[in-house]
Amino acid sequence: MTHTVELVRRFARHHIVHHWIMLVCFAGLVLTGFPQKYSEQAWAKGIILIFGGVGRTRFLHHLLGTVMALQLVWHVLEVVWHAVVRRLPLTMLPDPDDVRHFWQQVMFNLGRAEGQPRMGRYTFAEKLEYLALVWGTALMVLTGVVLLYPTRWAAVAGEFVLASKAAHSGEALLAFLAILTWHAYFVHMRHSNKSIFNGMLDAETYAEEHALELERMWRDDAPKRARATAGRVAIFTLLAVIAVVGVAALWLWLRASAIPIITVDIGP
Amino acid sequence: MRYRSGQLITLAVVAMVLVAAWAGATDEQCQECHGSADQVAAAAEAFELKLPPEKAARLVVPAMATGSVHEGMACVDCHPRAEEIPHPSDLLAGNPCATCHEDAVAAVNTSVHRDPRGGSDLVAPCWGCHGAHDVRRKTEAGSSVGAFRIADRCLSCHVQKEYLSGVHGHAVQQAGLDVAATCASCHGSHDILSSRDIGSRTKRRNVSFTCGKCHGRIADTYRTSVHGAAITKDDNPDVPTCVDCHEPHGTRDPNQASFRVSSPTMCARCHADSALMAKYGLSTKVFSTYVADFHGTTAQLFQAVSPDAPLNQAVCYDCHGVHDIASIRGVGQEQINARMLERCQACHLNAEASFFTAWTGHYEPSRDKYPMIYWVNFFYKLVIPGTVGFFILYIALDWWARRRGRGHGHGGAA
Numbered sequence: 001m002t003h004t005v006e007l008v009r010r011f012a013r014h015h016i017v018h019h020w021i022m023l024v025c026f027a028g029l030v031l032t033g034f035p036q037k038y039s040e041q042a043w044a045k046g047i048i049l050i051f052g053g054v055g056r057t058r059f060l061h062h063l064l065g066t067v068m069a070l071q072l073v074w075h076v077l078e079v080v081w082h083a084v085v086r087r088l089p090l091t092m093l094p095d096p097d098d099v100r101h102f103w104q105q106v107m108f109n110l111g112r113a114e115g116q117p118r119m120g121r122y123t124f125a126e127k128l129e130y131l132a133l134v135w136g137t138a139l140m141v142l143t144g145v146v147l148l149y150p151t152r153w154a155a156v157a158g159e160f161v162l163a164s165k166a167a168h169s170g171e172a173l174l175a176f177l178a179i180l181t182w183h184a185y186f187v188h189m190r191h192s193n194k195s196i197f198n199g200m201l202d203a204e205t206y207a208e209e210h211a212l213e214l215e216r217m218w219r220d221d222a223p224k225r226a227r228a229t230a231g232r233v234a235i236f237t238l239l240a241v242i243a244v245v246g247v248a249a250l251w252l253w254l255r256a257s258a259i260p261i262i263t264v265d266i267g268p
Numbered sequence: 269m270r271y272r273s274g275q276l277i278t279l280a281v282v283a284m285v286l287v288a289a290w291a292g293a294t295d296e297q298c299q300e301c302h303g304s305a306d307q308v309a310a311a312a313e314a315f316e317l318k319l320p321p322e323k324a325a326r327l328v329v330p331a332m333a334t335g336s337v338h339e340g341m342a343c344v345d346c347h348p349r350a351e352e353i354p355h356p357s358d359l360l361a362g363n364p365c366a367t368c369h370e371d372a373v374a375a376v377n378t379s380v381h382r383d384p385r386g387g388s389d390l391v392a393p394c395w396g397c398h399g400a401h402d403v404r405r406k407t408e409a410g411s412s413v414g415a416f417r418i419a420d421r422c423l424s425c426h427v428q429k430e431y432l433s434g435v436h437g438h439a440v441q442q443a444g445l446d447v448a449a450t451c452a453s454c455h456g457s458h459d460i461l462s463s464r465d466i467g468s469r470t471k472r473r474n475v476s477f478t479c480g481k482c483h484g485r486i487a488d489t490y491r492t493s494v495h496g497a498a499i500t501k502d503d504n505p506d507v508p509t510c511v512d513c514h515e516p517h518g519t520r521d522p523n524q525a526s527f528r529v530s531s532p533t534m535c536a537r538c539h540a541d542s543a544l545m546a547k548y549g550l551s552t553k554v555f556s557t558y559v560a561d562f563h564g565t566t567a568q569l570f571q572a573v574s575p576d577a578p579l580n581q582a583v584c585y586d587c588h589g590v591h592d593i594a595s596i597r598g599v600g601q602e603q604i605n606a607r608m609l610e611r612c613q614a615c616h617l618n619a620e621a622s623f624f625t626a627w628t629g630h631y632e633p634s635r636d637k638y639p640m641i642y643w644v645n646f647f648y649k650l651v652i653p654g655t656v657g658f659f660i661l662y663i664a665l666d667w668w669a670r671r672r673g674r675g676h677g678h679g680g681a682a
Contacts, residue, residue, distance in 0.1 A: 035569075036565060036569075039559070039565045039568050039569050040559060040568060044569075045569065045572035045573055048569050048572070048573045049572075049573045053573055053574050053577070054566055054569040054570060054573065054574075105666070106662075106665065108669070109665050109666055109668070109669035110665070110669070111669075150562065150626065151616055151619070151623070151626075153626070154619075154622070154623050154624075154625070154626030155619070155620055155622055155623055156622075157625075158622060158623065158624065158625025158626035158627070159625055159626070159638055159640045159641065160640070161626040162626060162627075162628065162633075162638065162640075162641045163640040163641045163644045166633075166641050166644040166645050166648070167644050167648075169648075170644065170645065170647070170648030170651075170652065171648070173648070173652055174648065174651065174652050174655060174656075177652065177655075177656045178655065178656070178659065181656055181659040181660055181663060182659045182663070185659075185663045185666075185667075189667070190666065190667075190670070
């Protein structure tokens with residue numbers, strides 16, 4: 001007897017691409033960053049050796065960090081497009097329901113409530129992780145920009161550079177441990193959820209974790225995408241231009257005014 | 269009737285003895301037995317001696333070469349008892365050099381190589397260094413005590429072979445630079461003393477003067493530094509001398525990248541030693557805070573991963589100086605800041621006065637010193653275990669509940 005599993009589409013291709021970029025950047029940044037944080041450890045030295053020296057390790061770290069920073073800017077613009085131009089609901093943002101869902105799940109787990117919470121497209125656990133990710137990435141990018149040109153910022157506010165280093169280091173550990181615990185549990189242990197790679201989730205899991213969303217899908221009640229009117233597209237374009245110009249200006253200002261510090265590499 | 273060669277030689281030797289007894293032995297007569305390996309072998313056979321090969325080889329003494337300082341002297345001048353044939357078994361006892369070189373023997377008798385009984389039976393005999401038969405002036409190329417060969421003589425008893433790969437040994441041996449330091453340059457020759465002896469060239473407080481024979485300006489500067497002054501004036505045994513940083517025998521080239529890369533570890537030998545630093549009220553955090561900093565982290569990783577690669581990060585001596593290291597005690601903060609800025613600007617050309625506020629001055633951040641860093645660290649010290657602890661608790665509860673069969677099919681849309 002074969003048990004056929006009904007699959008429900010959960011993620012579109014752009015979600016999957018976003019996750020892949022994030023996954024590669026995150027893993028790469030952990031691998032190139034932690035050996036610097038724990039530079040006195042033997043394993044750290046081994047990893048640096050594999051990458052071919054401190055210079056190359058840092059170059060990779062800066063490269064991946066830049067990709068992640070650009071991804072963050074891209075994501076913010078994406079959110080703006082959804083919210084402003086298409087007027088779609090921002091389903092990943094938390095609301096008071098999430099607190100109730102969390103509480104109901106705890107009570108249910110303790111055997112004090114009858115049903116599990118009926119949640120929408122994103123569970124409270126996913127929203128928490130999303131918030132932590134956006135907040136964490138923003139903090140890592142901001143402190144990372146300071147650390148990328150420490151001598152430039154030293155002239156502005158010296159202690160800020162060192163505080164940034166402390167924050168970059170602490171936030172990195174927090175993020176890494178969060179991925180190891182929260183993320184690993186919900187997508188690998190609670191369910192083997194591969195939807196972020198193949199886009200599909202089995203209906204059973206979908207029903208358990210996203211009951212409301214599944215019902216909505218069955219009703220074929222997709223949130224309406226507003227027409228992209230010229231006025232709203234103009235607002236978005238303006239914001240996008242500001243973002244791009246802002247990033248470019250920051251980069252040029254740093255490059256032009258930074259006291260260059262180059263770590264001599266071992267060479268090829 | 270034919271005589272065997274052995275009998276002939278015996279006859280010849282008897283004849284020689286008779287002649288020698290009458291006229292004193294000549295070098296030519298000595299050569300008849302000692303001139304070549306064959307002759308030595310034949311003589312041994314005649315006297316029915318069994319010579320081990322190395323002893324036989326030693327008994328081969330070619331005629332006095334031209335250019336030897338002893339040219340014109342006869343064998344028996346140094347070996348008077350060699351006129352007795354067969355030679356007495358203690359022929360080589362005693363020091364024949366002492367006859368003429370009383371002063372030199374007396375000088376060696378004040379050194380570590382002295383005869384313990386005060387005679388001329390030196391621990392390191394004259395010929396151990398100068399050679400026995402072909403003694404040359406030390407300025408001559410073939411001299412066994414010349415710059416090029418003397419290390420070979422000393423190292424035949426001593427073990428400091430790293431001299432040969434150090435800058436000095438390398439300069440003499442490979443680069444042909446005869447003025448570079450040899451063993452004798454630092455230890456002396458006839459008057460070598462143990463480094464424990466007062467007055468020894470290698471006694472800790474004298475090292476800077478010994479090195480200063482060639483490196484004069486550096487030695488002068490060193491003696492004004494916090495380390496040099498302490499040992500020169502107060503005979504403090506804790507402070508480093510030249511050889512503590514540069515190594516006495518395998519002296520490394522301080523211009524090599526590897527010296528720079530490993531230098532913080534070198535300073536840390538003392539400055540990270542809490543017992544030693546406590547004696548002087550110095551903090552060992554100077555090293556740990558350096559390693560925690562950009563410069564130090566990079567230097568540590570270079571040392572582990574690419575110890576020979578050029579490092580452009582500041583190491584201890586870039587800020588503190590090399591031979592002129594001074595104490596900051598008794599120096600005002602303003603003066604320190606002014607000097608600091610100069611040091612920063614050596615690498616960070618357009619650094620301004622505010623620049624080194626990005627450095628904690630070897631302080632660990634605290635509520636009073638660099639509070640911003642302290643509170644950021646404090647925040648994560650609470651938030652990391654707090655958050656991860658909450659995650660683990662929640663996960664444990666959820667996992668436990670699901671194992672008990674809750675979840676899956678309860679509630680939900682199905």
